[in-house]
Amino acid sequence: MFCPKYKVEQGESSNNGKKGLRKAKRYKYMKNSLVFFVLAMGGGFLVFKLQEKKTIEVYSQRLTTLSQNIEDYGVGVKGEEYKKSLDNYYALLEKKNIRELERKQAKLSEIEKEVENYSKEFAQLKEYQGAFDDLSKNYVLSEENERQLEELNRDLNTSIEKGDLEAGQLAVRDLKAFKKYIIEDNKKQIQLLKKKLEEMNLSRAYQAELEHLVYLKQQGEALFESGKYGDALRKFKKSKAVAELINSYIPYTLTINQVDASNYPTMKLYVTLKDDKDKKIEKELIPEAFYLSERLIGEKNYTTYRVEKVSLLKEREKLNIGLVLDVSEEIREEDLKNRQEVIKQLMSQVHFQEGDKVTLEGLEEKNYLEAIDQMMEMKEAKDSIYDTLYVAINQMAQQEGVKCIIAFSDGRERESKCTPQMLTELAKHYQIPIFIIDIGEEGAILQALANNTGGFYRSIKDTLVMQEIYDAVYKERQATHFLEYENQQTDNQTPREIYISYEEDKIKVRMLEHYILNNPKEESKSNNIVYTDKEN
Incomplete structure (x- = not known):
């Protein structure tokens, strides 16, 4: 049978179950929402902290860079102002006051921009340091100009050391104006010198000097056209000096x-x-x-x-001695032996230990003293001292260093093709003095020859003659x-x-x-022996 009461109770119980289920779901949703909210809040805080850290790092880097730039460039009169601002920014950074840093961001950017511009201008200013030092090299400056240039360069260097951009820029401006003035002054001097050179009298000039003046003028003109006014002015000044040298009294x-x-x-x-x-x-x-x-x-x-x-x-130079022994066959044997010993005694005074050399012509190679004996014994009927000296001069002209000829002669002369005048001219051409030691009594012409070539004439009886020769040779070369x-x-x-x-x-x-330049490459055809010590 149908029981209405039962049905009612059963329906109420069913409704209550559904309500509980909905309530549980609502609770779970609220719980999850709360958890999500809590998690979201925590994540946002973490992100905030990370963002804060990154912002602090960015500002720290900016302030470090700015501080370094201010320290490097000084930034002139605003340096102290910038440093105070930096101190304030560092204080906010230490407090992590991001909001205030962000608020002053525009001012910080303005300072950074000013310092950046200053650093660029200061770098440009430094490029001028030393740029004007070559003015003295490229242009001709008076002593007063040199002092002015030194002062202007000093002003520039001082302003750079102090970091004073404005003073440095003023110094650069003055240096540029000074350079322009120097260029115009050099150009003006060149024009005046050219006019003066055209008016100078060069009638006393040697051909070599006229060629030199033409060369200097051509070089000066070319340098002027290429804008090298300082070098051009130096060429024209040199031209003026050459022209003045031609026309002036010279006490030297x-x-x-x-x-x-x-x-x-x-x-x-x-x-x-x-x-x-x-x-x-x-x-x-x-x-x-x-x-x-x-x-x-x-x-x-x-x-x-x-x-x-x-x-x-x-210092003393090595001496090359050309030795000439000329003896006539008329000489007595006794006199020959006496003079032979005297000649060997005199020649033994040669300073071989100091590198001096003696050249004997036309001999076989043998001991030094034996060579003198052989030469003294080579008495010939021909009396040709002039020809012998002519050959000796030409041979000595090929020797290196200080040279002289020492001739022992009895003065007899009958066979030479060469004349005393020819000998004198040749010896003078080669600047070789001839010292003649008389072993006879006929020496008037030889005496004149010796004196005219820068040497002298002495008697063989003078035992100090070799020292006199050394004194004469080296006194002349002092x-x-x-x-x-x-x-x-x-x-x-x-x-x-x-x-x-x-x-x-x-x-x-x-x-x-x-x-006259004797050919130094030409082989000598004579049979010469060169002695560098007494033993050989």
Whole structure:
């Protein structure tokens, strides 16, 4: 049977179960939501902390970089202001006050931009440091200009050291204006010098000097056209100095004493510089102050050579002695032996220990003293001392260093083709002094020959004659200079014309001479023996 009451109770129980189920689901949802909310809040906090850390790192890096730039560049008068701002930013960073840092972000960016611009301008300013130091090299400055340049460079360097950008930029502006002034001044001086050179009288000029002036003018013009005004001005100043040297009174003389071509093409000139009182100038000369040009006789143009080396001969040089023994057959045997011993005694005084050499012509190789004996005994009917000396001069011209000829002669002369005048000219050309020791009584002509070549004439009875020769040779070379240069001429036979000038401080001198260059490469056909000590 149907029971309504039962059905009602059963329906109520079913409804209550559904409500409980819904309630449980709602609780679970709320629980999950709460958990999710808690997790979300924790994750957001973590993200916040990470973001805060990253922001602090970024600001820390910016402040470190900014601080370093301020320290490096000084940033001038705003340096202290920037440092105070940095202190404030560092304080906020220490407190991790991100909000305040973000609020002052714009100001920080402004400071960074100013420091960056300052550093760029300061770097540009540093590029000018030393940029004007070469003004003295590239242009011609007066002493006053040199002082001004020194002051302006000092102002620039000081401003850079202090980090004063404004003062440094002002110094650069002044230096640029100074450079412009110097350029215009050099150009003006060039024009004045060109006009003055055109008006100068050059009628007393040597051909070598005229060629030198043309060369200097051409170089000066070329340098001017290329904008090298300082170098151009120096060329025109040099032209003026050459022209003034031509027309001025010169209280100095320069003389070539000897030409040494033994190591040709390297040339050595032994020269003496004297003042107007005939006093030798004992001071070191500089190669750059010399101008040397040379040409073969008959050629039109000169070749200019650079003097490579100049030296004052303070120490004793090795001496090369050409020994000539000339004895007539008329001499008595007794006199021959006596004079033979005297000659050996005199020659034993040669300073072999100091490197001196003696060259005997036309002998077989034998002991030194035996060679003298042989030479004294070679009495011939021919009396040809001039011819013998002529050969000796040509042979000695090929020797290196200081040279002289010592001739022992009785003065008899009947057979020579060569004349005393020819001998004198040849000896002078090679600057080889001839010392003649008289072993006879007929020596008037030989005495004149010796004196005219820079040597002297003595009697064999003078036992100190060798010391006199040494004194004469080295006295002449005291305060003597030698010039060294490389010669390009291949013709060693044609006489040469050489021009030399020297200008330094108050010393100014010019000279023109002729000389003959014996061919140093030509093999000698004579049978010469060279002795370097007494034993051989």
